[in-house]
Amino acid sequence: MSYYKRSQMAEYRLWSANSLGEKCAHIVRAKFPSSQKLKAILFASTQPRGGVAALAIILALLRNGGTHLTSTRRTASYVDAVAMPPIPTQREQRIVGTSLKMYFDLPSTLRYIDAVAQLSSAAKQANVDLFVIPDFVTLLPSAEKLKDTDIQLGAQDTYSEDKGAFTGEVSPVTLKQTGASIVEIGHAERRRLFGETDADVAKKAAAVARNGMVPLVCIGEKSKSNIASQAVGIAVRECKPQITAALSQLPDEADVILAYEPVWAIGASEPAGADHVVAVTQNLRALVAETGRKGRTRILYGGSAGPGTFQKLKDGVDGLFLGRFAHDVGNLEKVIEEMKET
Numbered sequence: 001m002s003y004y005k006r007s008q009m010a011e012y013r014l015w016s017a018n019s020l021g022e023k024c025a026h027i028v029r030a031k032f033p034s035s036q037k038l039k040a041i042l043f044a045s046t047q048p049r050g051g052v053a054a055l056a057i058i059l060a061l062l063r064n065g066g067t068h069l070t071s072t073r074r075t076a077s078y079v080d081a082v083a084m085p086p087i088p089t090q091r092e093q094r095i096v097g098t099s100l101k102m103y104f105d106l107p108s109t110l111r112y113i114d115a116v117a118q119l120s121s122a123a124k125q126a127n128v129d130l131f132v133i134p135d136f137v138t139l140l141p142s143a144e145k146l147k148d149t150d151i152q153l154g155a156q157d158t159y160s161e162d163k164g165a166f167t168g169e170v171s172p173v174t175l176k177q178t179g180a181s182i183v184e185i186g187h188a189e190r191r192r193l194f195g196e197t198d199a200d201v202a203k204k205a206a207a208v209a210r211n212g213m214v215p216l217v218c219i220g221e222k223s224k225s226n227i228a229s230q231a232v233g234i235a236v237r238e239c240k241p242q243i244t245a246a247l248s249q250l251p252d253e254a255d256v257i258l259a260y261e262p263v264w265a266i267g268a269s270e271p272a273g274a275d276h277v278v279a280v281t282q283n284l285r286a287l288v289a290e291t292g293r294k295g296r297t298r299i300l301y302g303g304s305a306g307p308g309t310f311q312k313l314k315d316g317v318d319g320l321f322l323g324r325f326a327h328d329v330g331n332l333e334k335v336i337e338e339m340k341e342t
């Protein structure tokens with residue numbers, strides 16, 4: 001196969017698979033002169049693990065200023081002469097939302113939903129998708145309050161079967177009927193307190209998609225290393241089976257939201273470090289890219305996030321999943337405003 005054809009195919013692999021590809025290609029296009037761009041793409045294409053390799057190479061290029069790519073012996077001047085087709089650089093629509101967990105009673109939840117409803121036009125103007133996840137009991141009145149807004153309603157969990165003798169569980173069919181369009185599954189608290197496994201979460205993901213809603217799959221590492229270089233590897237290793245299990249049960253074209261929440265950052269005084277989150281989420285994006293799935297995958301960060309967090313993480317995530325720091329609706333408003341500016 002000609003170098004031209006191979007480089008085209010390599011670039012196609014980078015940008016057609018998903019937003020990781022788009023972002024990688026964009027980085028290469030923006031940062032490097034023609035010969036290096038082509039070499040980077042060609043080099044990535046020769047690697048056994050496509051997207052992951054591509055990302056590693058591109059990150060390496062960014063670190064060393066684009067001067068160490070001469071190991072692509074086969075590229076040479078032949079490739080330098082090739083003109084590449086335009087690369088799409090569109091980013092994912094940003095998204096922010098909050099789960100109330102079990103913090104509020106019924107009247108407080110309804111007051112909260114009223115306040116969130118007021119943010120609909122701000123979110124629209126900022127081009128940010130906004131969602132809110134109250135408890136099950138408050139879903140119906142919340143849906144009523146949000147019906148004239150663009151705000152999406154979510155549920156905090158679901159059962160994996162549509163109907164039957166499952167006392168105490170809530171069917172995804174019923175959730176859909178309330179007006180919910182997002183269902184959170186696999187939160188660290190459910191995994192820890194209620195023993196949910198990756199297999200349970202995967203079945204729930206399938207149930208959510210089967211009923212026409214988007215699964216918001218929570219993932220995150222329990223272990224924390226103080227050695228930064230090790231911490232990223234640990235996180236990716238722990239998150240990988242969580243993602244793989246969920247995606248394995250989802251139709252290829254189903255949309256999914258992954259909420260990356262390091263377990264040790266949930267309920268803390270501050271979010272995980274930005275370098276850590278960006279490195280981990282870029283790796284997770286590469287993992288998803290490897291699957292070649294067609295559905296839209298957006299990645300959020302959660303864990304003590306609030307105003308000021310998104311700006312630091314925007315190279316890795318498409319948005320935030322807020323907890324306590326959104327209990328003050330003013331903070332949620334600030335986050336939306338910040339997403340508009342970044």
Ligand SMILES: O=C[C@H](O)COP(=O)(O)O
Binds near residue numbers: 099303305321322324
């Ligand atoms: O569901 C949200 C996350 O678990 C984050 O909660 P948090 O911000 O209160 O730590």
